[in-house]
Amino acid sequence: MTEHATTRTASFVPIIDLTDRNTESGRRIIADAIHRACETSGFFGITGHGIPAELVTRMCATTREFFLLPDTEKDLVAHRPGVSGFRRAGGSTAHSLDRKTPPDLCEVFSAHVTGDLSQDERDRLGNYWASWKLANIWPSRPTGFESTWRAYMRALTDLSADLMRLFALALGLDEDFFDDKFDRHVSSVTVNYYYPQRVPPLPGQLRRGAHTDWGTLTILHQDTDIGGLQIRLPSGEWRDVPMIPGGFIVNIGDLTALWTAGRWRSTLHRVVNPAAGSDASRLSIPFFYLPNHDAPLHPIADSTASAAPDPSGISTAGQWISRKMQKTFAADPENFESAD
Template sequence: MATDDKLVLPVIDLANFPKELEKLAAAATGLGCFRIVNHGMPPMLTEEMKAVTRSLFKLPAEAKLRSGNDNIHTGGYVSSPELQFLESFSIYDASSMTDIRSFCTLLDTTTQQRCDFEIICAYIEKLHDVVINIAGKVAESVGYILGGFSFDEWPCLARLNFFDFKVEEDIGCIGAQPHTDSGFLSVLQEDVSVGGFEIMNSDGNFVSIDPVPGTLIVNIGDVGKVWSNGRLQNVKHRVVCKEAKSRISINMFLLAAKDDKRLPASGNRAGAGLAETGRWPPHRGWSPTPGGGGAAREDCATARRRSKVRRPAAGDWSGGGIMHAAIGSCVRRFSP
């Protein structure tokens, strides 16, 4: 059950750098979760994207399933009997406009949807810019000298979530189980009309995070903790039903570098441990693959077998849902 405790997240002003570096370092190495303002996301585009997100989840089951793909390195539509309130659409690689448009094409049926998909493309492109910007600032805050290094080539996963909370009996139910994100960091556009996002504090208790219009939430992930040799703190979080009202969220996850050539250079405080070995250290049963940049295929296959989630036959909507494991997320199928 959710607690009545609430927490106000640190707020980082992206327009006030480098003055905010010390404050950012404290947030990223302490709580591992913070808000950003002056992030550059156009308010009108954000509202349009929220409306489009809700419309996608109103599509018929057969239309949603068209976005599916058996390749573990792609996104698609996801549902699970284990999480009865949650549906998701994922796009991998969201740093690639080709992948974004391919996802949209699979769902393309009407003129209105084609207009909506232009909104999706524009929003995800802008959000990717925000992700790369904040990742660089987080790295700099823990002592990494960027130089010519950029996170721009690291893959990203975009995810649209819909929590189908309807009745009073749903209040207190878990929408997304407690977890940490498996990537470097994630940026979350929350639903400002309804709460439900909770993080674990230093005492091991979950506390509510009330929505704040005009801001984005940043969560440090597992890769971020490994990459920084433990300085950055990954934050455990979950979603809980607070009202008998549906909830959406829009996430972008910065995953892991696709190969060792994109690891930090030696001599940097944050990444020296990685550079000395030239490889990602083992962490939670996964490591980057030469062609994939995330969880090993064997681990993903194992995770899928453990999940007992099967791909339904055509027209079989109630029979179990689909799981598409994306790079760096095969052990973390759902996130707020």
Template sequence: MKVLETGNGARAMKNGGLDPQRISFEEIPIIDLEPMFSGDAAAKAKLAEDLRKACTEVGFLYIKNHHVPAEVLEGTFAAAETYFGQPDEVKMANHVSKSKNNRGYAAMLEENTDPTARGDLHESFDIALDVPADDPDVKAGKVLYGPNQWPSDMPEFRKALETYHAEMLKLSGHLLHAFALALGLEETYFDDMVGKPLATLRVLHYPPQFGEIDDRQIGIGAHSDYECFTILAQKEGISALQVLNAAGEWIAADPIPGCFVVNVGDQMARWTNDLFASTVHRAINRSGRERYSIPFFFGPNYDTLVEALPSCVDEDHPAKYPPVTSGDYVNGRFAATFAHYGKDNEAEASAH
């Protein structure tokens, strides 16, 4: 049994095999998010029940009726393909090392999500909430806040990603309300904690892998996500994403038309004292085609204290994790994952 270290502790995986167990999609539930837009209380209550079941049993789900326009998705995928099709030296002009806030381009093998592995076979471009350099939080050294950096001659790329980011912020608000209801809380319970969220958008390019594959070097190694939840768009027809189930087996999470994949992150797991599962996942692109995906990582404000909710602890279930601010937790995970994310960022963050 292989053991993977994550920010929330060790996870067990069965040894060997890169093929996930192929099961019907019903095994990873599909949640209809329409009630969060329609306002019907009874429908919201049913959604909350379904979401709670998905988060406690699986930690991964699909959402449909999310109200994100198809043209926004298509435009962002097209912009990503154009961007990643450029020569490496052009992309390196906006390398993340030129940003104090982990924004910009990262090349193949610069990320290593699984500490037992040898680097991830993808390239990426990251943006987040665009916070001006003269903002008090930026000037105070909260390194996950700051301005985005952009290619100077690709205005359509910037427009596509900024439009997508804005849509994801809106969707995240509705989804966070659903999570609150699933936890038996007031729908707006978390609202004061996300006025200035740590909300990162990535576009990713995975080249195909052929022949025998070393499981220490795949598209993205086994990991759990760091924030509250992740909303992932995958291009149809390309299978790569795999989810670790409770038995330590890999399950395919293939694209479903009209749906996003959503998974619980470490911070939501900490808030819920592990009631909601922060599920380990990985990606292996053996489709024979280039793969592009768009994850959006949503977490609370930098200074929000992430600690077990009162409703998730009792005499028999004491808090499993010490309180930590959202910014400190994500900074610590970035320092362990990204080659370019230096100790200066981690040390600076820990002072706040």
């Protein structure tokens, strides 16, 4: 890796090559590039990440095959009280910022790394409603769906853990600073299927409304640019975030912005509709790396401080994310009990 390992694209999202992250000098250069990206857009692309291309291809193909099944078959693994799976409606993400919009135009399937814990273990993951307390439910078709998803979650967990160590290095901390905040992490994979829009959207209705992510970091695979991801620049202008062949998009969420006292940016983003008349569908796969549910919210500059005061009494990562989930699905009570 050289000092020119990152290049800034027209979309205000730099691309960072992780190839040399196994060397001390390479990690320092990568950490510096991450720091610059997180102070500006809060988004960056990654290549050289080590996730097998075959796994990503299989994850996309298997999941798309599921979404193309008849509705009656998908409904067999629908979200319902106590389980996490398929949702015909994706909620309204703009509601998490108290912005009233029509429902987002997508279908969703979600699974959690905690979804195979016992009921007693999941009950101990916060004394409030949260999606990571739900059991995973898996479809019988297509063949290999469950095993593929599990492999993807394991691979993205390992990559996320190393990115957090690079985050610590970028912030001038010991690389293991965040380790004890993720040793019981409650992360999830959510696949958004943006189906062909054969009916014109309502005014203000998007594939995903404008929002910030609620957690620590998100690693996103997107299979096409059509009707795709946009971020809002400080000027208020919206810019496309192109897909990266063989790579991922990474963005930080609200928790990282809170931990860094706003030094790093949790940036507003959305998923726009395809051009009128387009019959294109789209698949996006965000892996949400979420810390232990009881990780405190106080800025990391003072790790001995009590959690930052909040008028609603929120003092932990889990409480913060749960509140955002409840806002997202508040207008859809049938799906609220299985919100992600």
